[in-house]
Each structure stands twice: as structure tokens, then as C-alpha cells.
Amino acid sequence: MDFTLTSDQAALTGAIDRMATQFESIPTEFDGFVLEGRELEQELENGQYFDIAAIPEMGPIAAALAVERLARLPCAVEVALSMLVRPQLDIELPRPFALVEAGRPGRFVASARTLLIVADDSIGIAHPSPDDVEAVESLYAYPMGKVTGALSIRALPAEDAARVRTWLRVACAAEIAGLLQAAIDVTVEHLSVRKQFGRPLGSFQALRHRMAECAVLAGGVRRLALKAAWTGDAGDAALAALHAQESATRVIYDVHQMFGAMGMTLEMSLHLWTYRMKALLSELGGRGAQAAAVAQYCFDNKPARID
Amino acid sequence: MDFDWDEEQRSFRAEVRTFLDANLPDNWEELAHGPGSAAQTTFSKQFCGALAEAGLLVPHWPSEWGGRDADPWTSFILAEEMWAAGEPRGGQYMNVNWIGPTLMRFGTQEQQARYIPPMARGETLWCQGFSEPEAGSDLASLRTRADRHGDGYRINGQKIWTSYAGAADTCFLLARTAQGKGGISIFLLPMDTPGITVRQIPSIIGEGDIHEVFFDDVEVPEGARLGEEGQAWDIVRLSLSLERVGIPRFALASRMLHRAVDVLKKAGRFDAGAIQQSAKAHAACEATRLYSYNIIDQRCQGQPPGPEASAARFATVNAERLVAEFVVEHVPEALAGGDALLLAHHQRAIVAGIASGAAEIQLNLIATELLQLPREPR
Numbered sequence A: 001m002d003f004t005l006t007s008d009q010a011a012l013t014g015a016i017d018r019m020a021t022q023f024e025s026i027p028t029e030f031d032g033f034v035l036e037g038r039e040l041e042q043e044l045e046n047g048q049y050f051d052i053a054a055i056p057e058m059g060p061i062a063a064a065l066a067v068e069r070l071a072r073l074p075c076a077v078e079v080a081l082s083m084l085v086r087p088q089l090d091i092e093l094p095r096p097f098a099l100v101e102a103g104r105p106g107r108f109v110a111s112a113r114t115l116l117i118v119a120d121d122s123i124g125i126a127h128p129s130p131d132d133v134e135a136v137e138s139l140y141a142y143p144m145g146k147v148t149g150a151l152s153i154r155a156l157p158a159e160d161a162a163r164v165r166t167w168l169r170v171a172c173a174a175e176i177a178g179l180l181q182a183a184i185d186v187t188v189e190h191l192s193v194r195k196q197f198g199r200p201l202g203s204f205q206a207l208r209h210r211m212a213e214c215a216v217l218a219g220g221v222r223r224l225a226l227k228a229a230w231t232g233d234a235g236d237a238a239l240a241a242l243h244a245q246e247s248a249t250r251v252i253y254d255v256h257q258m259f260g261a262m263g264m265t266l267e268m269s270l271h272l273w274t275y276r277m278k279a280l281l282s283e284l285g286g287r288g289a290q291a292a293a294v295a296q297y298c299f300d301n302k303p304a305r306i307d
Numbered sequence B: 001m002d003f004d005w006d007e008e009q010r011s012f013r014a015e016v017r018t019f020l021d022a023n024l025p026d027n028w029e030e031l032a033h034g035p036g037s038a039a040q041t042t043f044s045k046q047f048c049g050a051l052a053e054a055g056l057l058v059p060h061w062p063s064e065w066g067g068r069d070a071d072p073w074t075s076f077i078l079a080e081e082m083w084a085a086g087e088p089r090g091g092q093y094m095n096v097n098w099i100g101p102t103l104m105r106f107g108t109q110e111q112q113a114r115y116i117p118p119m120a121r122g123e124t125l126w127c128q129g130f131s132e133p134e135a136g137s138d139l140a141s142l143r144t145r146a147d148r149h150g151d152g153y154r155i156n157g158q159k160i161w162t163s164y165a166g167a168a169d170t171c172f173l174l175a176r177t178a179q180g181k182g183g184i185s186i187f188l189l190p191m192d193t194p195g196i197t198v199r200q201i202p203s204i205i206g207e208g209d210i211h212e213v214f215f216d217d218v219e220v221p222e223g224a225r226l227g228e229e230g231q232a233w234d235i236v237r238l239s240l241s242l243e244r245v246g247i248p249r250f251a252l253a254s255r256m257l258h259r260a261v262d263v264l265k266k267a268g269r270f271d272a273g274a275i276q277q278s279a280k281a282h283a284a285c286e287a288t289r290l291y292s293y294n295i296i297d298q299r300c301q302g303q304p305p306g307p308e309a310s311a312a313r314f315a316t317v318n319a320e321r322l323v324a325e326f327v328v329e330h331v332p333e334a335l336a337g338g339d340a341l342l343l344a345h346h347q348r349a350i351v352a353g354i355a356s357g358a359a360e361i362q363l364n365l366i367a368t369e370l371l372q373l374p375r376e377p378r
């Protein structure tokens, strides 16, 4: 048990952090639903960051740290599936990736070069042509799209499908971990500055306690996500995704409440984090499906004591 | 990063489990229900003696006091296994975790020679005399007085909620020698000193746990004071930080969660509602486990205690609550003559957010120190 990063991992996360810092601010003229991060995506491509999980000294844990860090940015880039799920497939597949569940609109579907088509227990792969997909207007702060054409889908063997599903859960949890942290950070800043009744809102215990609870949840999500990325275990992934969706549900409500009316404006941009989380709440079947996976992988034939 | 145990840690855990398997009697789970009951106190003394002989009571203590100089992981693994088993050490875990180490650091040679060896042999039970009827969360407002009298002190006042007081040999007592937060001192007080009266408080949390302790003109020599007059606050803050994350409650919570799920599965009652709640509780337990490990890791790296320890404690409260609520809703028979250890767990879980400091106090600390939100006006 050791929570320190290796020097390679620390160097990598340092580099990602420096890159991220350049994309921290929201352009002053921005008042949209989605802030796309094309420039960041290009930099990640150029630096071959999408392939870090495959580098032995880095591994999926480094990729999960990168996903978490980049999710804290206001802009949305397809990072999580490319960094964490793509390396789990034997064949080299073109990114961006996107998930299509039950034919519903999904994140990045309109621009993806590889689609993971999820239906019940099976997962198939498709490479859409531009005519097969279209962008969808939405409240979610990701570019959303849906499939309109008839795709040719190649089903993954059951074992691969199970592994992909595990890593989809890790990706979801790592992304939510970053989004939670960012939403909490901007809210703490707001509560420290905004005064009512002659004092900062953040000095009212009712709000302090709620924020503290949110922070505890976010820290738990982060730790579970990192552990799942380290073990690659289906049970760990299910626990991480469940805790992530569970915690996000609560934190989204609390942070919006604490911003008052300001949090409803596109100018304030709180939605860039909260509405990305909302898009993730329903993914992979939502909390019900994550709980079923926990029951399947953690409560079946597993000793109750730690090994 | 490495989320796995190393060989040494695995074999230490195995050693502890082997010991537990060999030394817990068949009726242990029934015994476990009253952490301060006469039956458990008697058993715990014998058990701790055997632990000491096996070198497993104080492995993290320095060798000069009977330990093996083991690192914080060793004591945490030990604590996990003990708590998961229902804490057969009873109240002696306090000696091992913080009272002994505090005496090593602040005690006189005489105090150390008198009190530490019996702790290392597993022969003695202490109680912690901090809380008072009018001083709970606001501990600094305590009123029990120790007035100078002859060569020593005369103590008057009352403590409450004192765990194990009915069976304890010695009390780690906070009493006021002057006004204000800086006017509190520590006394190491044998419980058979004349003038001490102990009354058990009937409760829903098991037999023999909490007590009232009255002090009427209790006379103690100067040598009973630990540290200087007025030093209590600093010493206590330091010694409680030795624990940092507190009891690894997630270990028993997680074990009981699995047990409750097994009960439901066997009875064909593991339905969608139960799946949802048990999974959520399991995630909370595992998050808490990682929080705690993170802090033990920081301690091993020599980092000072940080605000994450409060986060770990609150995560613990949350996990305990979810497991206890799950059991009450889905395995209600646990509280009505069902599984003895599920019952014992319930009784321990419901105090997680109160004993050793209210959860809300932890939230205050997290808000101020971790999030750096503006403080509340005083």
C-alpha cells in the first residue's frame, strides 16, 4: 500500500497539470452550453498523451489521474474513453470514442470515429461515416450526438465486452471525480466572496457542513476511481462508478443551490461541470446497474475480510 | 501508487488471523455484545495477555517497552483485524493506541515504570475521563476541578459517558487547575482512590459501556499529574493525533454488510431494493477504507496530520450509517434475537458520529481546514 506516485508518473501528471493550466479560464465572450476544447485535444494528440496507459511505467493509473485532472477544466474533450477504454481493446482503433446506449443521444457521438454500442450484455464496435451521425442540441455541457444511419456493428466477444464495461466504469468514475472537484472548487470560491447578511455565505454553518460533506464524497470517488484503475477489477470499477454517480447526484444539487440564481446563468458557467456530470449520471445504466454489478462482483463468493 | 499489500504485511495479517481463530471462543459473538460487560472484560484480559505473549498486543511500540518497533501499517492492520472480529481487546485498544504512547512521551520515569509494563502485558484497563454533563463537544468548558491541597491535589466534579469506567483500573482524567483552555491538567488516577463513585448508565448500546463518574474530595499526590499544569490541551491534541483516523470501523461494517447480504441471499430476499442499498453501503465502506489507508500512508511518510483525517472520520460515520440502516431495513431480525454480531455492530455503529467527537465537529474542521471556507463568527 503506497499512495505516492513513481517519479515517471509524477513527471507525467506534472506535465498534464501544466498543460491544463493554460486551459483553465473561460473565454470572456463565452455564453454557451458547451465549451469545446479542440486546442487542448490537439495538444494531447501531439504529445501522444492518449496512449499513456499502454506505457508500462505509467499504466492506467496515470491515465486515470490525467482524466481526473483534465475533467476539472471548463472545456469538454473526449479523454476518458480514449485514455482508459481504448487501450483495453486488442486492436488499434481510431479515436475519438463515444458510447451509444439503447439508441439514445450520447457524448461526442457526432464526432466519434469509434462507437461502442451497448445493448444489454453485449457491446459492439462501429465506425460511423459522417452521414450516420448527427449533432443534437442539449442542456448537457458535452457535444451530444446521435446515430441516424444503419451502422455495421461488430460484436465484441463476451470476455472483451466485460472488460470494456469494467473500464467504461473506471472512465466514468475518474471523469466524475474531476468534475466533482472542480464544481466544489468554484463553489468554495463563490461562498468565500459572496456576502449576504453582512458576512460571506461560506461562514454559515448550514452551507459549510454541506460543502464539507460534498468534499468527503468527492475524495471518496477519487480514491475509488484510482484504485479501480490500478486493479482493473470489475468489482472495484462497479464500486467506483456507483459511488461516483451517487455522489454526483447529491453534489450537483448542493452546488447549484449555493450559487442562487447566478448558478442558472450561462455567464456563471457552473453548468460546464454540473451538466457534464448530469450527462454521466445515466451512463452505463445509472446507479441501478452499477449496484447490480457490485452485487454480482463483490457479494458473490467473495470473502468478507480483506486479503 | 500501489494498492496491494507487501509480503510482510500479508503475513502479519495472516498471523493475526491465525491468532484470532485459535483464541476466540465459540461463544465469542455473544460475548461481543457488551464491550464493557463483566464477561467481556474478563475475557479481554485473558485475550490481551495471550496477545502480548504472542507479540501482537503492542507491535508498534518501541522495543524498550515490549514492542517490535513496527510501522504504522502494522498497528493499523492489527486494529482492522481486531475491530472486524468485534474488538476482543475490549477497552484495552486505548492503552495500545494512545495512552501508552502518550505516557512514553510525556510521563515521568516513575509514571512510565508504573503504568506502561502492565499495559504491554495486557493486564490493565484504562478509562478516559474527558466529557462532562456540561462539557461535551465544547470540552474546554469542563468544570471538574483539581485544587492544590497539601503536597498534591483535591479533585471534585463529575465525568459522564466514560466508557469502561466500571471495570477500569486507572483513569486518564482531565481536570481544571486554573481558568480557561490553558487551565486544564491531566491526572493519572487509580479508580480505587477513595472518593470516586461510578454509576453505569443503562443504554441501547450494550451492557457496561457508558458511565457517570463522581469525584468527591479525591486526593491525589503531585506525581499523579501528567505533564505540567495547564498542558492538557497540547498533550491531548498530540496524543489523539496518534490515532488520526480513529477506529477502523469500516472493517466490521464491511464484514457485517457481507454477512447481512448472505442472510438475504439464503432467504431469497436479496431483491432490487436490497441490492441498491447494500451496494451503496459497500462503496461507502471501501471509500472509507481508502481514505484511512491514505492517512496511514502519510503517517508512514512522516507527514504531519492534515485535514484529510477529519474527512476520513466523516467518511467512516457515513459508511457506518449506511450499513446500519441497511441491516435495520432488510435484516430487521438482527435487532430481535437474530445474529449476535450484527446486533453488536448495530450498537457500535450508531455511536460512530458521537463517540470521540461529534460528526458535525469534523464537518466544521473540514470546512475550515480542508476547504478553507470562511469561519463562523464566534
Ligand SMILES: Cc1cc2nc3c(=O)[nH]c(=O)nc-3n(C[C@H](O)[C@H](O)[C@H](O)COP(=O)(O)OP(=O)(O)OC[C@H]3O[C@@H](n4cnc5c(N)ncnc54)[C@H](O)[C@@H]3O)c2cc1C
Residues within 6 Å of the ligand: B127, B128, B129, B130, B131, B132, B135, B136, B137, B138, B160, B161, B162, B163, B164, B205, B209, B210, B351, B353, B354, B355, B356, B357, B358, B359, B360, B361, B364
Ligand atoms: C458510546 C460512547 C462512548 C463514549 N466514551 C467516552 C469516554 O470514554 N470518555 C469521554 O470522555 N467521553 C466519552 N464519550 C462522550 C463523547 O466524547 C461525547 O458524546 C461527544 O464529545 C459529544 O458530546 P455530547 O454528547 O455532550 O454532545 P453535545 O456536545 O451536547 O452535542 C450534541 C450534538 O450537537 C451538535 N453539535 C454540538 N456542537 C456543535 C457545533 N459546534 N457545531 C455543530 N453542531 C454541534 C452535534 O450534532 C452533536 O452530536 C462517549 C460517547 C459515546 C456515545
